[in-house]
Amino acid sequence: MSAHPDNLPPPYEGGCACGAVRFRVEAPPIGVRICHCRICQKAMASPFIVQASFPKSAVTVTGETSFWQSSPRLKRHFCPRCGTRVTIEPADGDRLAFPLVTFDDPAAINPEMHIWVTSRIPWIVLDDGLPQYPEASPEPYRTA
Numbered sequence: 064m065s066a067h068p069d070n071l072p073p074p075y076e077g078g079c080a081c082g083a084v085r086f087r088v089e090a091p092p093i094g095v096r097i098c099h100c101r102i103c104q105k106a107m108a109s110p111f112i113v114q115a116s117f118p119k120s121a122v123t124v125t126g127e128t129s130f131w132q133s134s135p136r137l138k139r140h141f142c143p144r145c146g147t148r149v150t151i152e153p154a155d156g157d158r159l160a161f162p163l164v165t166f167d168d169p170a171a172i173n174p175e176m177h178i179w180v181t182s183r184i185p186w187i188v189l190d191d192g193l194p195q196y197p198e199a200s201p202e203p204y205r206t207a
């Protein structure tokens with residue numbers, strides 16, 4: 064699947080609610096996923112997370128973060144001052160993900176698919192026409 068045609072071009076900038084953590088991305092996303100899994104629900108205190116992934120080499124993060132290792136393969140970084148969950152870092156890939164709502168323009172990038180819809184909360188109605196996958200995405204991340 065290719066990037067959404069209506070995405071604004073990079074660079075993208077964003078950060079946490081208090082401004083202590085900021086990030087800048089110099090490349091288009093390699094995957095934009097809405098995850099309904101229970102860990103994302105709990106970690107984000109939200110019914111789902113919408114996150115864009117980028118090649119690590121295209122990303123600069125400034126400011127101190129703490130992290131929670133939610134699984135052997137995933138660290139979830141957050142601002143220790145305001146608690147915003149800013150960065151998701153997989154151990155098994157050269158990429159970083161950021162929630163779309165942490166971007167200065169939260170509408171600059173569009174989601175591409177729903178994953179882990181087996182744990183979708185029933186009152187979340189999906190009528191956006193995007194592909195829905197019961198568990199993890201069968202589609203690999205794009206190469207930059």
Ligand SMILES: [Zn+2]
Binds near residue numbers: 081082083142144147
């Ligand atoms: Zn903060």
Ligand SMILES: [Zn+2]
Binds near residue numbers: 099103104179
């Ligand atoms: Zn998830």
